[in-house]
Amino acid sequence: MNNHASSVLVENLVKKFGSFTAVDRISFETRLGEIFGFLGPNGSGKSTTIRLLCGLISPTSGSATVAGFDIGTEPEQVRLRIGYMSQKFSLYDDLQVVENLRFFGGLYDVRGAELDERVKWAVRMAGLSGREHAMTGALAGGLKQRLALGCAVLHRPKVLFLDEPTSGVDPVSRRRFWELIHQMADQGVTVFVTTHYMDEAEYCNRLALINRGRMVALGTPGELKRTALAGELLLVECAPLEAGLAALRGAPEIADAAVFGSALHARSPRAQSAIAEIPAYLAARGIECARIEVIEPSLEDVFVALTRGEPLAGENSQ
Amino acid sequence: MNRVVEVADLTKRFDTVAAVDGISFAVDAGEIFGLVGPDGSGKTTTLRMLGGVLTADGGRAAIAGYDVLGDPEAARHAVGYMPQGFGLYDDLTVDENIRFFADLFEVSSREREEKASHFLAAYGMSPFRRRLAGQLSGGMKKKLALVCSLIHTPRVLLLDEPTTGVDPVSRREFWSILYSLVGQGVGVVVTTAYLDEAERCHRLALMYRAGLLFCGTPAELKATLPGTVLSVSSPEARRLQRLLEHAEGVLSVLALGDAVHLVVDDPVRRLPQLRARLAAEAVPCGEPVQVAATVEDVFVEAVESAETRA
Numbered sequence: 001m002n003n004h005a006s007s008v009l010v011e012n013l014v015k016k017f018g019s020f021t022a023v024d025r026i027s028f029e030t031r032l033g034e035i036f037g038f039l040g041p042n043g044s045g046k047s048t049t050i051r052l053l054c055g056l057i058s059p060t061s062g063s064a065t066v067a068g069f070d071i072g073t074e075p076e077q078v079r080l081r082i083g084y085m086s087q088k089f090s091l092y093d094d095l096q097v098v099e100n101l102r103f104f105g106g107l108y109d110v111r112g113a114e115l116d117e118r119v120k121w122a123v124r125m126a127g128l129s130g131r132e133h134a135m136t137g138a139l140a141g142g143l144k145q146r147l148a149l150g151c152a153v154l155h156r157p158k159v160l161f162l163d164e165p166t167s168g169v170d171p172v173s174r175r176r177f178w179e180l181i182h183q184m185a186d187q188g189v190t191v192f193v194t195t196h197y198m199d200e201a202e203y204c205n206r207l208a209l210i211n212r213g214r215m216v217a218l219g220t221p222g223e224l225k226r227t228a229l230a231g232e233l234l235l236v237e238c239a240p241l242e243a244g245l246a247a248l249r250g251a252p253e254i255a256d257a258a259v260f261g262s263a264l265h266a267r268s269p270r271a272q273s274a275i276a277e278i279p280a281y282l283a284a285r286g287i288e289c290a291r292i293e294v295i296e297p298s299l300e301d302v303f304v305a306l307t308r309g310e311p312l313a314g315e316n317s318q
Numbered sequence: 319m320n321r322v323v324e325v326a327d328l329t330k331r332f333d334t335v336a337a338v339d340g341i342s343f344a345v346d347a348g349e350i351f352g353l354v355g356p357d358g359s360g361k362t363t364t365l366r367m368l369g370g371v372l373t374a375d376g377g378r379a380a381i382a383g384y385d386v387l388g389d390p391e392a393a394r395h396a397v398g399y400m401p402q403g404f405g406l407y408d409d410l411t412v413d414e415n416i417r418f419f420a421d422l423f424e425v426s427s428r429e430r431e432e433k434a435s436h437f438l439a440a441y442g443m444s445p446f447r448r449r450l451a452g453q454l455s456g457g458m459k460k461k462l463a464l465v466c467s468l469i470h471t472p473r474v475l476l477l478d479e480p481t482t483g484v485d486p487v488s489r490r491e492f493w494s495i496l497y498s499l500v501g502q503g504v505g506v507v508v509t510t511a512y513l514d515e516a517e518r519c520h521r522l523a524l525m526y527r528a529g530l531l532f533c534g535t536p537a538e539l540k541a542t543l544p545g546t547v548l549s550v551s552s553p554e555a556r557r558l559q560r561l562l563e564h565a566e567g568v569l570s571v572l573a574l575g576d577a578v579h580l581v582v583d584d585p586v587r588r589l590p591q592l593r594a595r596l597a598a599e600a601v602p603c604g605e606p607v608q609v610a611a612t613v614e615d616v617f618v619e620a621v622e623s624a625e626t627r628a
Contacts, residue, residue, distance in 0.1 A: 035575060041485040042456055141357050167482075168511040170356035170526065171617045175572065182556055182573055196485050199514050199614060204575040220576040222551050242501055259497040261518050261536060296609075300514070303486045 007032050007190045008053065008159060012062035015048050022048040024213035025062065030206075035181065035191045037204030041307050045213040046194055050161060053192070055079045067158035080108065083157035085148050085165060093137030097128055100136050100151055108155035115154075122150030125180065142173025149180065153189075160184065161192045166200060178203050198299040207299075211307040221299060228302040231255055232271035236264040236278070237291040244287045251281050265295075320347040322474050322505035323368065327377035330363050337363040339528040340377060345505045345521075347473070350496055353509045354516040354613070355525030361509035362402070364525075365478050368507065369399035382473045395423065398472035402479050404463035408452030412443065412462055415451050416469055423470035430469060437465045441495065457488035464495065475499065477508040481515065493518050516613040524617055531620045536613065543611045543619055545569050545581040548592070552577060552603035561599055566591065570618075580606075581615065 008030040015023040023045045030036045040046040051057050053066055055075030064071045067081035091100050101119045105111075110118055123132055126146035131139070136147065145166065153160060162181070166174040181203070185191055193204055201207055202221055209217040209224075217224055234254075238244035241259065248257040248266050253274035257266040268274040271294050279289040297305075323345035330338040338360040345351040353361045366372035368379055370390050379386045382396035406415050413434070420430040438444045441461045446454065451462060460480060467475060477496075481489045493515075496506055500520075508519070516522045517536050524531040524539070532539055552558045559573040562580060567588045569581040582588040585608060592606050 037575070041487050168357035170359070170621070171513060171614045172621050173356075174614075175618060179573075186556060196483070196489075197512065197514075198486065199512075199612070202574045206575070220553075221574070222576050258494060262520055298514070300486045300490070304490055307487055 007034070008036070008064070008066050008192065010053075010062075010064040013049070013052060013059055013064050014061045015045075015052055015057065016060045021213050023052065023059075026210070026213075026215050027062075028208055028215065028218060030190050030192070032190060033185045033188045034206065035185050035193065035204045037193045037195065037201045037207040038210065039195065039201060039207055039303060040210035044210045044307070046210050049210065050163075050192070050194060053078075053159075054082055054084060054161060080155070081158045083152035083155070083160045084163075085152035085161070086163040091136050091144060091148055091151065093135070095136055096133045097123065097136060097139075097147060098132045100147060101154060104151035105154045110155050118154045118156075122147075122154055126150045127176075140173075141169050142176070145169055145173065145177060146180065149177070153184065157189065159190045159192060162194070164195045164197060164200070165193070167195075167197055198303065201299050209303065209306050216306045217302075224302045225297050225299065228305050229267060229297050230305075231267050231269035232294050233297045233301060234266045234268055234271060234274060234278075235260075235291065235293055235295045236266055236289065237262070238264065238282055238287050238289045240287065243285070244282060244289075247282055247285045247287055248278070251278060253277060263291075265301075320503075321345070322347045322382050323351070323507060324380045325364075325368070325377070326379075328364065328367060328374055328379055329376035330360075330367060330372065331375050336528050338367070338374075341523075341525075341528075341530050342377075343523050343530065343533050345474070345507055347503045347505050348500045349520045350500055350506045350508060350518070352516050352519030352522035353507065353525050354511075354513060354519075354522050355509075356511055359525040360528040361511075361525050362478055365399070365476050365507065365509055366401075368474075369397060369401070369476050370394045371399070371401075395470065396472055397474045397476060398467035398470070399476045400463050400467045400478060400480060402482065404460075404466070406451045406459060406463055406466070409450060411448050411450055412438070412454070413447045415462060416466055419466040420469045425470050429471075433469055433471070434465065437468060440498070441465070457484060457491070460484060460488070460492060461495070464492075468499075473504060475504050475506045477506065479509050479511065481510060481512065489515075513613045513617060524613075524620065526617075526621060526624075531617070531624065539613065539616050540611045543581070543616045545583050546585045547609050547611045547615060548580045548582055548585065548589070548606045549609040550578050550580070550592075550596070550603050550606045552601060554601055554603075558601055558603060561601065562592075562595075565595065579609070579615070581619075 011027050013023055013026045038046055052059055052071055053064060055071050055078035058072050066078045069077040071078050098119055101122050105115045123129055166177050181191055195201060206220055208215055245257055245264055248254050253268050253270050255267045255269055257264050275292050278292055282289045321344050326342045327340045328338055329340050355361055367374045370386050370393055381393040384393040384396055386393045416434045443461060481492055500506055521535050523533040555573045555578050558578045559571045562568055562571050567583045572579045596603055
């Protein structure tokens with residue numbers, strides 16, 4: 001054990017499959033009780049990193065400790081101290097609520113009075129009091145999801161891995177779920193979130209972005225939004241939209257542009273002069289510009305910019 | 319405007335449970351219409367009825383003017399339907415899959431070739447025409463499924479959660495394809511459980527428990543939120559949340575990773591109070607700023623007020 005007893009410390013982690021480097025010298029450290037988001041496109045090495053951290057595969061080189069144990073040399077110790085929950089709930093639909101909880105408790109060697117106490121706690125936490133003997137398959141999505149969370153934390157893991165935990169869940173249940181996650185983090189559990197949902201990423205204290213096996217960004221959601229884009233993002237409302245798009249792509253002060261709903265999003269290295277000049281530029285081409293203003297980039301803008309290396313370019317390019 | 323989808327009082331029951339309960343909406347040519355809502359809210363059932371693979375129990379639906387019940391064949395030819403897990407044949411090549419779907423709709427080989435070349439080039443897939451569908455990446459598979467749905471030149475495209483499980487880069491590419499399609503006059507109905515995708519639709523309906531909570535443009539949707547959303551960035555968002563939860567004029571507080579979002583009744587009155595409170599409590603935080611409401615903010619408010627009324 002080292003002094004990072006309950007969190008995650010990753011140093012120069014590498015995983016190769018044959019000649020393919022899936023994870024390429026990744027390093028980071030999470031604080032106790034931190035909600036840490038791990039984002040990346042499909043095939044970026046994100047899932048491989050999670051499998052490494054869960055002690056399911058061993059690294060080619062580099063090291064990582066999870067809850068104080070080395071993933072390479074003490075993977076079984078690591079597995080006892082982590083919880084894992086996926087949106088594709090691993091619950092048994094034809095078992096009762098308490099049966100699922102007891103089953104997962106048994107897997108993690110939680111027994112006797114401790115198991116009884118934890119099952120009671122999980123039922124309360126999940127808001128399932130009175131439904132202990134309901135069939136799991138008959139529960140609404142939000143309740144099922146909280147039951148899955150209960151199963152994943154029955155053994156009091158120090159690090160909790162969540163994979164798209166709230167995709168498809170109704171927004172009210174989703175907010176309740178994140179409230180529970182925040183409470184666990186308050187108690188010192190480190191929460192590791194992987195997701196393609198940028199609105200889930202907003203709930204994370206810090207985000208790491210992985211692309212082609214490398215970590216390309218690390219920071220709070222706010223820091224990433226402020227720093228990831230080269231220039232600023234403009235919202236442009238104009239008519240006709242298609243002509244406006246074509247014109248903007250050739251306009252001075254505009255690096256690229258794309259359709260977003262009924263408006264255009266454009267990136268500009270010099271937003272203030274763009275705002276001053278673009279309406280006249282469009283008007284000269286018979287396009288009426290009703291509105292142009294700087295907007296805050298979304299985490300999706302950040303994600304796309306950093307994983308493609310060229311912000312917003314190539315959108316609507318056919 | 320040219321109505322390409324008309325839905326009136328559409329209902330579907332499974333046993334005694336209404337999966338879709340008397341919903342109505344219309345979609346114009348050149349419009350992307352989103353059916354947005356959580357799993358189990360009735361989105362897929364609605365789309366299946368429009369696609370002619372499920373029969374409604376009540377109400378009516380028309381595609382390009384053809385009643386899906388009265389004239390199902392004509393309606394089916396006017397529609398391209400891409401269900402979740404679209405049935406591509408993994409052991410057929412890209413070209414063979416396209417040919418299969420073209421033959422189903424009796425598309426001539428000349429037209430098929432023209433369309434296939436056009437779409438495959440536009441979607442960056444020309445080099446992969448002889449690759450087995452099973453060997454394509456997830457994003458490519460979605461694009462191939464789209465080409466197969468478009469091969470008979472439908473006037474309406476029905477897409478059931480086309481971006482689920484797709485990463486943000488591919489998701490954005492998929493949307494830019496949709497924008498180019500509607501530019502050519504196709505009407506699109508797309509379902510999604512991603513609330514942030516609602517903002518990309520021209521109009522949308524929020525679907526919840528078999529019914530529609532709202533139908534309109536994203537801007538109209540956001541205008542329905544009572545109150546104004548303020549954002550305060552802070553490394554101690556949770557502490558800030560607890561501090562402000564019961565403050566005067568604060569309707570709700572949501573803790574995010576590095577900020578809180580507050581809905582307040584009157585920003586002009588509340589902002590000075592808020593600043594004073596934050597200064598007195600000495601919580602490390604940024605200046606409160608007004609931010610646009612998200613579709614999720616509105617959805618939560620709509621569900622909660624619907625439940626209060628019930």
